[in-house]
Amino acid sequence: MALATAHDHRFQPLDGVAVHRVFHYVRGHGRVARATRRLGLGPVLNALRFIAAIPRLLALARRADVIHTQGWEYAPLGVIALAALRLARAPIVQTSHNTFERGRSLDRSHAWLARLTAHTIVHTQADLARVPSAAEGRVSVIPHGEYGALAREGGEADREASRAELGIAPDAAVTLLFGQLRPDKGLGDTLDAVARVPGLRLLVAGEERGALAAAGARLADLRLAGRVTVREGFLEMDEAAKLFAAADTVVLPYTVASQSGV
Secondary structure (H helix, E strand, O other): OEEEEEOOOOOOOOOOOEEEEEEOOOOOOOHHHHHHHHOOOHHHHHHHHHHHHHHHHHHHHOOOOOEEEOOOOOHHHHHHHHHHHHHHOOOEEEEOOOOOOOOOOOHHHHHHHHHHOOEEEEOOHHHHHHOOHHHOOOEEEOOOOOOHHHHHOOOOOOHHHHHHHHOOOOOOOEEEEEOOEOHHHOHHHHHHHHHOOOOOEEEEEEOEOOHHHHOHHHHOOHHHOOOEEEEEOOOOHHHHHHHHHHOOEEOOOOOOOOOOOO
């Protein structure tokens, strides 16, 4: 099996899997990368880098019996990639992790993705009604994988020690919003709700994808003073373990969703 992934992937070695560092993205870690993202050019540069990687992706695909894609960051780029991969003449199976759009509609692109693949996999029965008609008769439901093995890489975290590190009292009620911080994840709704519950503490953790910026005014609400802790950025599993150990509950206030890895 060959896995085509990013140059800075975190995939652990596994027998029988050859990992190929095909995609090189701007992540915002270096000085130039951070400047690029501040100027709003990160998506454009990453799109160009993605297109530049397609010839190498095609070279790998020519040796494959079956090609499996795990969704695309931006559907129109996926159409370009699949059109190229069809040249490999191997059947293509796509897993559609979400069957809805965040932001503007890209229905035409998703219809083309369905036409270019031999089969589509979704994670819930409800998703079947949302797949493009072009995929009709070629769709299967496979539930989302279980992340326990990944979570256990963080080890055991002590509740009291984790709370002390976060500056949270042992007897406080704490809820956690965890994962990529996108506007559709409901951070604003969560802040409004927490503001109405005196004494409730909120932990917010994950990579900023627009939610923190959109919730700036709410975060400044005096009713939330001293009650919201934000850990922005990608978190290692041991860091995530401390947050979950410190929390009593996890909140999943998505404005739209079909399933959630979190």
